[in-house]
Amino acid sequence: MEVNGVPYRTIRPKPDNPEVIEIIDQRQLPYRLVHEEICDVAGMAAAIREMHVRGAPLIGAAGAYGMYLAMLGIESEVTVGAVIRKAYHDLAETRPTAVNLIWALNRSIAALDHAVTIADKRRVALDVANRIADDDIDVCRRIGQHGLTIIEQAAADHPGRPIHILTHCNAGWLACIDHGTATAPIYAAHARGLPIHVWVDETRPRNQGARLTAWELANAGVPHTVVADNTGGYLMQKAMVDLVLVGTDRTTRTGDVVNKIGTYLKALAARDNAIPFYVAAPTSSIDWNVADGLDGVPIEERDADEIRFVTGIHDDASCRVRIIPADTPAVNYAFDVTPARLVTALITEFGVCAAGERSMSALFREHGFVPDAAASRTIV
Amino acid sequence: MEVNGVPYRTIRPKPDNPEVIEIIDQRQLPYRLVHEEICDVAGMAAAIREMHVRGAPLIGAAGAYGMYLAMLGIESEVTVGAVIRKAYHDLAETRPTAVNLIWALNRSIAALDHAVTIADKRRVALDVANRIADDDIDVCRRIGQHGLTIIEQAAADHPGRPIHILTHCNAGWLACIDHGTATAPIYAAHARGLPIHVWVDETRPRNQGARLTAWELANAGVPHTVVADNTGGYLMQKAMVDLVLVGTDRTTRTGDVVNKIGTYLKALAARDNAIPFYVAAPTSSIDWNVADGLDGVPIEERDADEIRFVTGIHDDASCRVRIIPADTPAVNYAFDVTPARLVTALITEFGVCAAGERSMSALFREHGFVPDAAASRTIV
Numbered sequence: 001m002e003v004n005g006v007p008y009r010t011i012r013p014k015p016d017n018p019e020v021i022e023i024i025d026q027r028q029l030p031y032r033l034v035h036e037e038i039c040d041v042a043g044m045a046a047a048i049r050e051m052h053v054r055g056a057p058l059i060g061a062a063g064a065y066g067m068y069l070a071m072l073g074i075e076s077e078v079t080v081g082a083v084i085r086k087a088y089h090d091l092a093e094t095r096p097t098a099v100n101l102i103w104a105l106n107r108s109i110a111a112l113d114h115a116v117t118i119a120d121k122r123r124v125a126l127d128v129a130n131r132i133a134d135d136d137i138d139v140c141r142r143i144g145q146h147g148l149t150i151i152e153q154a155a156a157d158h159p160g161r162p163i164h165i166l167t168h169c170n171a172g173w174l175a176c177i178d179h180g181t182a183t184a185p186i187y188a189a190h191a192r193g194l195p196i197h198v199w200v201d202e203t204r205p206r207n208q209g210a211r212l213t214a215w216e217l218a219n220a221g222v223p224h225t226v227v228a229d230n231t232g233g234y235l236m237q238k239a240m241v242d243l244v245l246v247g248t249d250r251t252t253r254t255g256d257v258v259n260k261i262g263t264y265l266k267a268l269a270a271r272d273n274a275i276p277f278y279v280a281a282p283t284s285s286i287d288w289n290v291a292d293g294l295d296g297v298p299i300e301e302r303d304a305d306e307i308r309f310v311t312g313i314h315d316d317a318s319c320r321v322r323i324i325p326a327d328t329p330a331v332n333y334a335f336d337v338t339p340a341r342l343v344t345a346l347i348t349e350f351g352v353c354a355a356g357e358r359s360m361s362a363l364f365r366e367h368g369f370v371p372d373a374a375a376s377r378t379i380v
Numbered sequence: 381m382e383v384n385g386v387p388y389r390t391i392r393p394k395p396d397n398p399e400v401i402e403i404i405d406q407r408q409l410p411y412r413l414v415h416e417e418i419c420d421v422a423g424m425a426a427a428i429r430e431m432h433v434r435g436a437p438l439i440g441a442a443g444a445y446g447m448y449l450a451m452l453g454i455e456s457e458v459t460v461g462a463v464i465r466k467a468y469h470d471l472a473e474t475r476p477t478a479v480n481l482i483w484a485l486n487r488s489i490a491a492l493d494h495a496v497t498i499a500d501k502r503r504v505a506l507d508v509a510n511r512i513a514d515d516d517i518d519v520c521r522r523i524g525q526h527g528l529t530i531i532e533q534a535a536a537d538h539p540g541r542p543i544h545i546l547t548h549c550n551a552g553w554l555a556c557i558d559h560g561t562a563t564a565p566i567y568a569a570h571a572r573g574l575p576i577h578v579w580v581d582e583t584r585p586r587n588q589g590a591r592l593t594a595w596e597l598a599n600a601g602v603p604h605t606v607v608a609d610n611t612g613g614y615l616m617q618k619a620m621v622d623l624v625l626v627g628t629d630r631t632t633r634t635g636d637v638v639n640k641i642g643t644y645l646k647a648l649a650a651r652d653n654a655i656p657f658y659v660a661a662p663t664s665s666i667d668w669n670v671a672d673g674l675d676g677v678p679i680e681e682r683d684a685d686e687i688r689f690v691t692g693i694h695d696d697a698s699c700r701v702r703i704i705p706a707d708t709p710a711v712n713y714a715f716d717v718t719p720a721r722l723v724t725a726l727i728t729e730f731g732v733c734a735a736g737e738r739s740m741s742a743l744f745r746e747h748g749f750v751p752d753a754a755a756s757r758t759i760v
Contacts, residue, residue, distance in 0.1 A: 211704065228641065262613070268613070312689070314700065324591065324606060325595075
């Protein structure tokens, strides 16, 4: 995407110094667009854990670049194995729910296995990370094209008015390398000149919708309105939503969708009001190893202070305020599970398919992709 | 309720000067317990509109006390009719959704009709307001007893562990005069020594759950945990909720429940997980005039700045921060509609009944209460 005419990726090796990885510190948005330089694997692990970078596809790529930074840090042949194992472990444990991270780390160490010298390992780790990033851009672009057909159909069904799309959290280009998953069809439709309007769930507690998705959409000129997370059901009751479109942090082989907490509530409301509910799901987010989303996927529990504190702007400066007493008990589950039965369809890079084992497996095999349970299993 | 050993009502004539109405300025909670003196009808209308007082039963009583303050302001016999009409109009338009306000104002002017002199009108208006407040306390107490049997049954079904109750917004004593509606059974169960734990939805955008319900429960010693509004579905998926218990701003004669935005989403999740969903509904919240909650009840749209700004504590002082850019479009619907089909039962002061025209009418008539459509119609 472009910001003020400058093309951006969310993560990349610095053009003038590829031993440093440049990210956008997304905690600063929408107030400031801040680049951050990550120089070692510990820095990358911290950036993922503390959500400087977030979004399933992006933390996959960040993990792979983290492995590359670990290779840069190797000082002796003797320690290579230990460094790889520690880097894998430290990166894998940063965020437990999104499967892309494990998937990317597994790709990285599989390739490292075939590299002999330290120099080879550095080159291979960088190649894998760059390929994951490049592939992700291509995958998102293709998801955009497949999703576009859905929006085009909705526009054909409702001529003369905008198509209203509700989204939750940020599955935008900030969550990926470019384009986004759930936003890719939106950007494609906007580029095609289709009239669209996006309802943006603010997405408490971290407000990724209000902070990131709204910023992205404003930057791209896409009409949008921020609402409290409580609002989507009412909008659907009042026929103010044509379709729901979200991303996923992990989708099981049976089509259960693990995504930002609150997604399930919107899926229920969509079903109750006969509104289609779509999930943009790149291959890298599918866990062929898990059948039951509720039992098989670890749900991250984050610091309850994310509930107790809100950061905003006061007198033109960033200011963190406590919104409930410090001793008020709070819990902060980060994801929930939308059962496959509530999902109208998955939008993958290979096309649109029902959220179910048979349809998913058939579509992926048809395109020469062999579902691989091992790809999403922790292997070091 | 008692706060630090001192018994409280949310609204009352000042003991030493009954020409002044004392309220709690609920915008200051949970940080400060601030009393505010309201001296004229304009002040009461502003206090309702700007939510110094809020909650359907409380704004009913506040409306009645507002009529009394209007009577105190009459300077000449000639203007009595105009003053009554203007006071009714100014108070009625403050908040459109809760029917208690219209119900209370109608009770007040019906009584004023029978009062001849200005002194009579002042006395009658105060009597009506005091009676509405006293009745509300009694009604809430009775709702507590009827709801207690439901919690007792849940406790009997799950011996040896707490009963987990999820509530949305604040239907506590702060929303009423005392006891609360949805909280009355909780306080009754706690007083009875039943082990309970309350999941408190923070209830964006105004955070009445996090600010008010959590404060109430902490004050009463009831175990509770604040969660983001997005969380309830996951808690229900994981069998961490035994029942949902909420209040209502207006329930139609067919049992559709208009309540704080987001209630509908929790009702859907409760149904999807076979968890009972109860609504504490005093007679004063039932609109016998409306059959269809979605078409027949005006849904208040509040200032979008309630989405854009959050007030909290920074450096021990109150601080209002902007959490999205000032030019980001936002909308702020305050209520949604839970269809009767999703409601397990209403808990009224007359007992527990199905949310449906026949059951509701039968229960109320059985207790000598004649459902009256006119009571909830604007009549001046």
